[in-house]
Amino acid sequence: MKAGEAVETWLEWMARERRSSMRTVAAYRHDLGLALGFLTDHLGGEPDLAALGKLKVADLRAWLAHETARTEQKPTRRVVTTDGRARSRARRLSALRSFFRYLAERYGIENPAPQLLAAPKTRKRLPRPLSREDALKAPEDIAALSHTTEGAVRDEALFMLLYGAGLRIGEALDLDCRDLGGAGDGLLRIVGKGGRERIVPLLPAVVTALEAWRRVHPAPSPDAPLFTGVRGGRLQAPVARRAMQTWREQAGLSSSATPHALRHSFATHMLEGGADLRSIQELLGHASLSTTQVYTLADERHLLSVWRSAHPMAGGMPEATVTDGKAGKKI
The missing domain is CATH 1.10.150.130 (Tyrosine recombinase, N-terminal domain)
Structure with a gap:
């Protein structure tokens, strides 16, 4: 060969x-x-x-x-x-x-x-999540830009799922209607990278959005794609990306506001809310905890806040100053 x-x-x-x-x-x-x-x-x-x-x-x-x-x-x-x-x-x-x-x-x-062969050293790229406010309003605002009622319901369900469950865009678009079988119980089975399966919990707002889309789905047979395009086939990722691009341009956001940024937002906002890294690792489907730890590097303020509040020797410690290489940042 x-x-x-x-x-x-x-x-x-x-x-x-x-x-x-x-x-x-x-x-x-x-x-x-x-x-x-x-x-x-x-x-x-x-x-x-x-x-x-x-x-x-x-x-x-x-x-x-x-x-x-x-x-x-x-x-x-x-x-x-x-x-x-x-x-x-x-x-x-x-x-x-x-x-x-x-x-x-x-x-x-x-x-x-x-x-x-020696691998070259590269700087670790830190996630660039959306703000809480932008992440929360993204699904509804993106849906409002759709030209059809059906498309609006679909887009709201899709982007609610990305932010509410931390899915990759490919994972969401690979779902079939049968995969929503357990959505009423607030759980969804995902097959991620490397064929790794995980169960992700769905918030009530996400379940409501998915059920609203299923009611207007053009052909909701078990083996049909969950998210469909205008011709009834599986919705393609570039179409979803363009929808979010249109919204971010109107909202004045940077080019980093992509569907994947909603996954970053999910992880970052969970960490800020007190979730532990192991739980976030399981929810994201990361094979290694080191992949998940990048979110702690992206949020020095939260990391030092947890350190000061959790360590028994940190009682009464003043705020620390972290230097980012250019200027000191007070945390």
Whole structure:
């Protein structure tokens, strides 16, 4: 089997079994395409599985160096920062490592070279949640921009679900009508990244919005998509993103106000309300607690407030000053 065929098989597996988003699959196809293009020239022909198993760290370093040089020489209107280039390199390395793990599991092709490459250090991107006020009014305001009554009911239910339960946009749009079977009990079964299942509780306001949408759903058979588009098929994520983009532009919000920002808002506002990280981890469906801990980094004020109120030695402590590298911020 040639490497290109193996890549396509892997990408199909990622989409079907791992439930990776279309954006992730497209990014991985692009990155692996670059790698195979370089290796084909580097080795004098498209490699097969046996050749992939014999690649050395030096071969892969040569590819990453080639991509770095190509990116720096490529004319672009965008300003590419050092951190941006490091993120691109890290993503390509992640794609390569995932592909080689698949080769080992599926075809027995063991090659430690991708794991031996040093990953570039990048700055951790902090979540950018909406304010409580904006997050609360987003579903109703977005719904008001719909051109049809049916679309308004659908959009309110969708965005209520994103903020009220912390779902990813892909998770919400993958739901079928049958998945609402337990919604009357205030629970919803979600299949997230990596096929991991979790049960999320639904607030009464979210249940009410979902039931209102189910009553006007054009074809609410059990196997039908829960959220449908104008032609009756499954609603696509770009359509939902455009609806929120229209609202944020009218509301004067930044470009960070996206459907995923509602998930960040859910986690941030839960943390501010006193929820513990383990509970938030379970609700978000994070495989690792370290992924959830980023929300504590994004809210220094809350973190220090909890520290001062919870630690027995902190009684009567004055407010602390946190330095963010540019100026001191009083917390």
